[in-house]
Amino acid sequence: MEALISFFSHYMLYILMGVTILTAVGVVYSKNAVHSVVALLLTMILVAGIYLMLDAEFIAVVQLLVYAGGIIVLFVFMLLLVALHKDEALRLFNTYTMISLGLIAFLVIVLAVVFFGTPFGPVPETVTHIVKGGSTEAVAGALYSTYILPFEIASVLLLVVMVGAIVLTKERVKL
Amino acid sequence: MDFTMINIVIPTVKILIVFTVVLLSVLVMTYAERKVIAFMQVRLGPMRVGPWGLLQPIADALKLFSKEDIIPTMADKWVYYLAPTLAIVPALLTFLVVPFGDQTTFFGLLKHPTSMAISDLNIGLLYILAISSVGIYGILLGGWSSNSKYPLLGALRSAAQIVSYEVPLTLAIIGPILMANTLSMKGIVEAQSKGMWFVIPQFFAFLIYTACAVAETNRAPYDLPEAEQELVAGFHTEYSGMKFAFFYLAEYANMIVVSAIATVVFLGGWLPVPGLAFLHIPAIIWFALKMGFFLFIFLWLRATYPRYRYDQLMAIGWKFFIPVALINIFVTALLVL
Amino acid sequence: MIPVTHVLVFSMILFGIGVTGVLIRRNALIMLMSLELMMNAANINLIVFARQLDLLAGQVFAIFVMCVAASEVAIGLAIIAALFKNKGTVQIDHFNGLKG
Amino acid sequence: MFKSEIIELNMGPQHPSTHGVLRLKLKLDGETIVGLEPEIGYLHRGVEKLAESFTYLQALNLTDRLDYVASISNNLGYIETLEKLGGIEVPRKAKYFRTLMTELGRLSSHLLWLATHALDIGAMTVFLYAFREREFILDMFEMVTGGRLLTTAFRYGGLKDDIPKELEQKIRDFIKIFPGRLADYEALLTKNRIWMKRTKQVGVISAEDAINLGLSGPVLRGSGVRFDVRKAEPYEAYGELDWEMAVEDGCDTYARYLVRLEEMRQSLRIVEQALDGMPEGEFRTKAPKVLKLPKGEVYHCIEAPKGELGYYLISDGKGTGPYRLKVRGPSFVNLQGLKPMAVGHMVADVVAIIGTLDVVLGEVDR
Numbered sequence: 001m002e003a004l005i006s007f008f009s010h011y012m013l014y015i016l017m018g019v020t021i022l023t024a025v026g027v028v029y030s031k032n033a034v035h036s037v038v039a040l041l042l043t044m045i046l047v048a049g050i051y052l053m054l055d056a057e058f059i060a061v062v063q064l065l066v067y068a069g070g071i072i073v074l075f076v077f078m079l080l081l082v083a084l085h086k087d088e089a090l091r092l093f094n095t096y097t098m099i100s101l102g103l104i105a106f107l108v109i110v111l112a113v114v115f116f117g118t119p120f121g122p123v124p125e126t127v128t129h130i131v132k133g134g135s136t137e138a139v140a141g142a143l144y145s146t147y148i149l150p151f152e153i154a155s156v157l158l159l160v161v162m163v164g165a166i167v168l169t170k171e172r173v174k175l
Numbered sequence: 176m177d178f179t180m181i182n183i184v185i186p187t188v189k190i191l192i193v194f195t196v197v198l199l200s201v202l203v204m205t206y207a208e209r210k211v212i213a214f215m216q217v218r219l220g221p222m223r224v225g226p227w228g229l230l231q232p233i234a235d236a237l238k239l240f241s242k243e244d245i246i247p248t249m250a251d252k253w254v255y256y257l258a259p260t261l262a263i264v265p266a267l268l269t270f271l272v273v274p275f276g277d278q279t280t281f282f283g284l285l286k287h288p289t290s291m292a293i294s295d296l297n298i299g300l301l302y303i304l305a306i307s308s309v310g311i312y313g314i315l316l317g318g319w320s321s322n323s324k325y326p327l328l329g330a331l332r333s334a335a336q337i338v339s340y341e342v343p344l345t346l347a348i349i350g351p352i353l354m355a356n357t358l359s360m361k362g363i364v365e366a367q368s369k370g371m372w373f374v375i376p377q378f379f380a381f382l383i384y385t386a387c388a389v390a391e392t393n394r395a396p397y398d399l400p401e402a403e404q405e406l407v408a409g410f411h412t413e414y415s416g417m418k419f420a421f422f423y424l425a426e427y428a429n430m431i432v433v434s435a436i437a438t439v440v441f442l443g444g445w446l447p448v449p450g451l452a453f454l455h456i457p458a459i460i461w462f463a464l465k466m467g468f469f470l471f472i473f474l475w476l477r478a479t480y481p482r483y484r485y486d487q488l489m490a491i492g493w494k495f496f497i498p499v500a501l502i503n504i505f506v507t508a509l510l511v512l
Numbered sequence: 513m514i515p516v517t518h519v520l521v522f523s524m525i526l527f528g529i530g531v532t533g534v535l536i537r538r539n540a541l542i543m544l545m546s547l548e549l550m551m552n553a554a555n556i557n558l559i560v561f562a563r564q565l566d567l568l569a570g571q572v573f574a575i576f577v578m579c580v581a582a583s584e585v586a587i588g589l590a591i592i593a594a595l596f597k598n599k600g601t602v603q604i605d606h607f608n609g610l611k612g
Numbered sequence: 613m614f615k616s617e618i619i620e621l622n623m624g625p626q627h628p629s630t631h632g633v634l635r636l637k638l639k640l641d642g643e644t645i646v647g648l649e650p651e652i653g654y655l656h657r658g659v660e661k662l663a664e665s666f667t668y669l670q671a672l673n674l675t676d677r678l679d680y681v682a683s684i685s686n687n688l689g690y691i692e693t694l695e696k697l698g699g700i701e702v703p704r705k706a707k708y709f710r711t712l713m714t715e716l717g718r719l720s721s722h723l724l725w726l727a728t729h730a731l732d733i734g735a736m737t738v739f740l741y742a743f744r745e746r747e748f749i750l751d752m753f754e755m756v757t758g759g760r761l762l763t764t765a766f767r768y769g770g771l772k773d774d775i776p777k778e779l780e781q782k783i784r785d786f787i788k789i790f791p792g793r794l795a796d797y798e799a800l801l802t803k804n805r806i807w808m809k810r811t812k813q814v815g816v817i818s819a820e821d822a823i824n825l826g827l828s829g830p831v832l833r834g835s836g837v838r839f840d841v842r843k844a845e846p847y848e849a850y851g852e853l854d855w856e857m858a859v860e861d862g863c864d865t866y867a868r869y870l871v872r873l874e875e876m877r878q879s880l881r882i883v884e885q886a887l888d889g890m891p892e893g894e895f896r897t898k899a900p901k902v903l904k905l906p907k908g909e910v911y912h913c914i915e916a917p918k919g920e921l922g923y924y925l926i927s928d929g930k931g932t933g934p935y936r937l938k939v940r941g942p943s944f945v946n947l948q949g950l951k952p953m954a955v956g957h958m959v960a961d962v963v964a965i966i967g968t969l970d971v972v973l974g975e976v977d978r
Contacts, residue, residue, distance in 0.1 A: 014514065014518075038257065058571070063578070065308060066582055067581075071581070074586065078589050081593075097536045104535075120564060142569075158579065164586075165589075169590050217741070487810075
């Protein structure tokens, strides 16, 4: 029992990462766009799990709220609104598929070698700054003191986006 | 992390207890709904199975579990299977942080009292909001994958409804959060033990919360997604057997969750009614009573009101509830400062 | 805890999958989804370094990334909606009006 | 927002709120209705043709099955048509009793309308309340005729049997409780904000359009037209009793709701007066067992709960049954108002509009 638990606590992150890669592949390679969205939803939930394992519970919850609760709903709405069945007969991939796949595999391998060669140092067992009082409080404190200016700019960005999205999709009113 | 037996066994036992209780209360809830509404409508309700029809929910459950599972020919099978799961899992997961009482020793079995919530997350409320926002995919995908027009219309309606009512719902509970100065469910109840229940200073927030909670769980008078008279049964028109039972279970579990949140945030959780503390009623009974009261409101509304129309529903959500909730937050923030 | 390198490689793979999606899929919606995958890969890097270095900046920055991602999706979907309104399709092969 | 596809949606023939087997082919833009085509005929039984092979008395059974929730009115219209062509006199007692029964029939029909209309809009409790009172009325029908739904109530020249003794007390009880029950329905609906939102400005039809389409009954009076066959050409005892015509100017579903509620109140007044003023005497004149009518044709109409119910009867003077019987069913004509009322509204409103038209498919399809 104890062994099992320690096994899980150690390898949970690996399991999450593995499943995440599977679902991410599902996003790209599904023939049906709705399947892609479902895979994306699962990916986002799993990534939230990864955040949780990395002691960032606030980010995990925000990930669920923003991605699962907001962004993917937008995607699903969009899918239901646009007539995708017309495009289903089209080819999924084109001639550049193999070339791009090769390039990306090469890139991943090169960067992985670089990462393994870089001395990042040992992993700290406990993190004091983040976990003290929960990451929620810590992040909030940082957001409202050190990073207050970017925070305000972000809110302006969201406002601009809101207006922009409405302008883009609004029907032209003839004056 | 300390992975000793005690840290594993107690949460497991708690999870088992909570899930059993939740599933049982869903059964009780279906029975209560039929009986309460029947009495409001001058009829008897179920009377055949068992004394006063008490075994009716069990008969229903057996019927649903043994029914034939029909999949429409053109349905998208994977998504069709996934949708009920996506509906019920978040509904049950939200019970993780609900504190049903202060502390318990399981009738003296444990040396140190343990919390009556499965887990005392310090971001409990945020967690519930995050998890429950996943629940709408069950409805949306279930409606889409049935490949039928009524479910699709129902799914679009309910998705739009849930997305728009989640905003005022969240805004409504921000007032109490500001007053309690914590996101932990336990902390909010403890904050109310010092002063009055938040239902008094946050009365408008409570009203908005009640209305939005009813809309969020797709219950009358906001039950457009499953408006029987218009869309037959909405998103689960094509579902049958076990999968339908999952949707059904999810709906009632969601009702219980929003009642639990209302109890914790506005009605003082497990605290006794002021002035009645001398009765020595266990905390969990108080909690159940308050939750029962809130659930009763659901049934009461259903027996009383006609149904809104889709556009009217959206209009009051965006044009009335959100502004009022924002004003409430503003005033609360000023007072707290 | 597992070494930071492993998480970095994972996020690299996730990023690679996202790039693949953008490069090989011709459906604008799926391309947008792949962009989201890349954003998430970047976020995972930020979070893992925040933990490795015990710094809050990573988490705060992740929030900003999410903010930008949300904006990007909102605008991206609005653009796709406008495109669909004009052309009746979301396959980007069809949007070659600027090709000589 | 998009170059949207028009969805075709089949509402019915099996649908919870199309009141029977009405099938609507809806054309939807999102949830807004751009086209609507009622498909009828799923309940066609050939009542008019069947009547030609029956005797006059046998054909009375067929009229029960037209508008099966207000069969008393159908019986009355048919019997009066026969009496009009045959010149049969009816004793005053039978006239009063027929008026009383017809108004009870109107009450039961309106109660059923209220129940289903409210249920369609989502108010479930009103449904069961209204059925409780309707049950009371059906019990009275059972006392008089032996049938609850299909009454076959009257005979040419008067009634089949004398009025049962216990009936008077039962009606008095009903008159006592019913105003309170009406107040209950009104408490649940009339000032209910959701109810008003769902019914006001929904299914609007102007007085001019309503007349042009030939609508009648509460649907016409809801558009502010003062027309009621009972006032325009009083038959039976209506001319001698004191009652008001219910008219509203709203032209919408809410106005028609108010009209029908007021009619229920007026019906109760008529019932009370008819009971108080019930004359003594014969309950029917001597009429032959097998009726033979002179050669000729006649049209006679009465105010059924749903509107103007007319029978057009041709007799060839030789047979013992109708040569041709044509029914002008109010439901069929009122159904023509569905399209102009519904186009431009949303799916949810179609349900409310079908409810407010109060169609019974037995009469539409015949």
